[in-house]
Amino acid sequence: MGSTIKDIARLANVSKATVSRVINNKSEGVGEETKQKILRIIEELNYRPSLLARGLVTKRTHSLGLIIPDITNPFFPQLARGAEDTAAKHGYSLFLCNSDNSPEKEQRYIEAFIEKRIDGVMLASSISKSAIQSQIQLLKSVDIPFTLLDRYLEGSEPETGVFLDNQAGAYQATDYLLKNGHRRIVFVAGPLGVMTSWYRFQGFQMAHYDNGVEIDYSLVMEGDYQLSSGKELVERLIEAELEFTAIFAGNDMMAIGALKALQSRGIKIPETVEVIGFDNIELSSLVEPALTTVAQPTYEMGVKGAQMLIRVIEGEGIPERNVYLKPELLFRATTRHPVG
């Protein structure tokens, strides 16, 4: 790993403490000539570890960490791009870690960020509520600034972060389906331990209530946000011969799984069953028929999250602690038409 402080001290014929003082810009007691000699040797040796050693003193490392739960769900790479571009614009490096929805991995990565002296952390947390609580406590205990992205906790005063108004998005989609005459709508929920899923479920229920339509809860099923779960759950419904005329899925990946299940049974979309997803990942416009979905400003969420975190790190005020972005129902080919 190259040269050490010891090597430099030996070559300059001074103590290690003197070298350390020069490296850390605390060279008041060191003569100018000695200082220049040490700096010259450092340059000649191409001494690098200094940056790490200096981290102990100067604190700021101009690096941010971002933890996402599932790198293979295209929603999160899109979010990461927004954060990355913003970090780069402000001169910060962004380190991305994939927790694979494991609270243990998430905690290990936060610890690794602490060890690496990351200036701040963005957290799109795993699916467990207790996990996110303990990750937040860990970050607070070491006083590292953080912002939550996308996934948040129940409570009157959520932590600093950028979120989507998930309930409004789900309400819009369900309300469209109900106003279009559907009475038996399947809801393929994401994991209900995740607040985003939970609020989408609330929006689904609220729209039914407002439209005076009762929900048959045998049509509500919990998936895991992955394509395969959407496919399997809808296949199971078809096998159980439960009637339904529309499917609203908690994310696009599960909605695409639902499309595949319907198509494999020859069920016509949107003639026989209308389908709506949530997220608007790139894939949703590429499948056939193209998926109607509740669009999130995903890239923007990453941008705003990074902006907010950098403001906190640099000691500037933030205008609001919680930003809620607005979803938008985007009509494509898996729905018939909006009712005027």
Added chain:
Amino acid sequence: MGSTIKDIARLANVSKATVSRVINNKSEGVGEETKQKILRIIEELNYRPSLLARGLVTKRTHSLGLIIPDITNPFFPQLARGAEDTAAKHGYSLFLCNSDNSPEKEQRYIEAFIEKRIDGVMLASSISKSAIQSQIQLLKSVDIPFTLLDRYLEGSEPETGVFLDNQAGAYQATDYLLKNGHRRIVFVAGPLGVMTSWYRFQGFQMAHYDNGVEIDYSLVMEGDYQLSSGKELVERLIEAELEFTAIFAGNDMMAIGALKALQSRGIKIPETVEVIGFDNIELSSLVEPALTTVAQPTYEMGVKGAQMLIRVIEGEGIPERNVYLKPELLFRATTRHPVG
């Protein structure tokens, strides 16, 4: 940032050097009673920065870095998953960085990895040949172990890494099309500065040579590996009224773009034009018609790259410096049928 060595020294009534010796497991000269007292205080203070400070002594940080050029191309998240899972299995954290195909960003991230004392780096480099050369030199100058993933340099002795036999894959796809009677095959190349693209182009040419078919080079076009470029290039060909009966694209994203261009003109796939992609990203089985493609063992590439890097870091030998994985032509619905 919590407690410092100074605080601990004050509370234990010993020198900072003594505390440092205990933290760094070099406490030969320290009495057992003093040592226990210091360890108790460390525990009470929940002292964390020690891990960073210890990095200066113990060197190993059990963390790996992975730089990918485009996180929104699903090929790379898949690769990262393979690397992540393997790193976790061996007790390493994996820090992922997105270079956005920018050699400057790539270099900044490598410098950040060096500052953070990452134990080793995996590099799926950006598109520039000179960039990859200078990144490799930077890593060598500080003696950090690294392995290349997917993207490599021309030369008799490539650096340690895991690659695909790109030429063989492209040969297979082109040979199938030629044996199926096609004489005017469009080749939508990736950026030809990237060696993977270049070797795919070589395979395309070699198959023509072996089959005694001349190439019309006006059908060879260079894209940028993104969906939009595949779409635009094929639209341009159609507008120019150039004849062709098959398209082979340098990756799936561009092949899917080509599908969209053909479909928007009402050109039937595979009846009028056969299409083959490269990579086998998840998306390729989800588009309609499902894409025939040259499948890469992408996840496995990440696994093998991480295994190789960890062996190097831990001082174990590696059986071979370069691993070439085998691609496989996977027939789906954008081709008619293999010729027996």
